[in-house]
Amino acid sequence: MESVIAKSDLKELELNALLEITQAINDNLPEEALYRIYRFTLLANLKIKKLALFVNEDKWDCKVFFGVRHDLSKVELPEDFHQLRESQLLGFSEDSFGEFDMVFPVLHKNRLLAVVFIGEISDLEESVETNTTFLKAITNIIMVAIENKKLARNELRQEAYRKELEIAKQVQQLLFPKELPKNDKVNIEAFYRPHHEVSGDYYDYIEISPDKFLICIADVSGKGVPAAMWMSNFQACLRTLVRQTSKLKEIVNELNYNIIRSGNREMFITSFTAIYDFSRKELTYINSGHNPPMLIRDNGFDYLKKGTTVLGAFDPLPFIDEGKVEDIDRFFLFSYTDGVTETFNKNREEFGQDRLEELITKNASKELSEIHDLLISTLEEFREDTPHNDDITVLSCKVNNCCD
Secondary structure, X not given: OHHHHHHHHHHHHHHHHHHHHHXXXXXXXXXXXXXXXXXXXXXXXXXXXXXXXXXXXXEEEEEEEEOOOOOHHHOOOOHHHOOOOOOEEOOOOOOOOOOOOEEEEEEEOOEEEEEEEEEOOOOOOOOHHHHOHHHXXXXXXXXXXXXXXXXXXXXXXXXXXHHHHHHHHHHHHHHOOOOOOEOOOEEEEEEEEOOOOOOOEEEEEEEEEOOEEEEEEEEEOOOHHHHHHHHHHHHHHHHHHHHHOOOHHHHHHHHHHHHXXXXXXXXXXEEEEEEEEOOOOXXXXXXXXXXXXXXXXXXXXXXOOOEEOOEOOOOOOOOOOOEEEOOOOEEEEEEEOOOOOOOEOOOOOEOHHHHHHHHHHHOOOOOHHHHHHHHHHHHHHHHOOOOOOOOEEEEEEEEEOOOO
């Protein structure tokens, strides 16, 4: 009779425990609260004496433990249990797990969520399996609820990221000029392909006056949404400065100051900025740590290297040299970001500067759109099936300022 009463009491305790945990889950309590309720339920209602619950969250952490001599929050789960699929009785050992008699897995859709160790079960009247059935069930309920919370959080994060990405794409589309000039005097063409949906590459064309225009190409350290947002700040600052002055040294110094003030020396930008003056037939430029553009004329070509270091690293800039090309009325300026030369093939060989130089100089007389198409097709043929590893941006400019 006493045995029947004991069993009845146990069933009532189990039912109460189940109701408490179900209510906690329905109340959408945080994970830490669920772990506390789980611990209290096992101690107070089910009379479990020794237990450790290890949960797989990128790494194995002991979330609940009691009745043991060691602080298991600082103990790593042995690799022997990382792929556990069935309950096991444990033999005696002298490590932190020597106090336990049994271990069982908590699985959900064939994924191991947790591993549970229990001890002092040898004196149970019925089989170990029978007496641990409810413990397994209640652990599974808790762990699946926590897993669902993680999945829900991930979905919310992904949705927030999708919205953030969409905003960044819209912002980035506003960065680029809506139209580039294509006339008898100046022809500008651009190609842009982000590695991800958005990038840290940027190009611009700004008409300063009927006789002057500025072109710029830039690359921010990093990729994705943060890089794209940084570029929007760079563009806003550049366009504001150009309205105030056409002196390149002043513009670049102010760009550097703004990047340092906003980025705390954690973001760096390489850029090439040039101004062409039709009336003076003069090209001035500053290369801020960027891949040197090629300036191609009838009598040959040069790399435009003069300038300064990357922007955002030093305040003030340690040096700044303004390049100047005088008496220049007909030229082809080809600029690009490092995703062009750093395109790799399956042998981990990069496309490189020499191949680019040969392609551009050999085809310099062609239309800009043809040159860009040829470059991109050549890069695709070179890399074959090797994935892109960087953003690719190209900005080309042809000027014909000769007298009629």
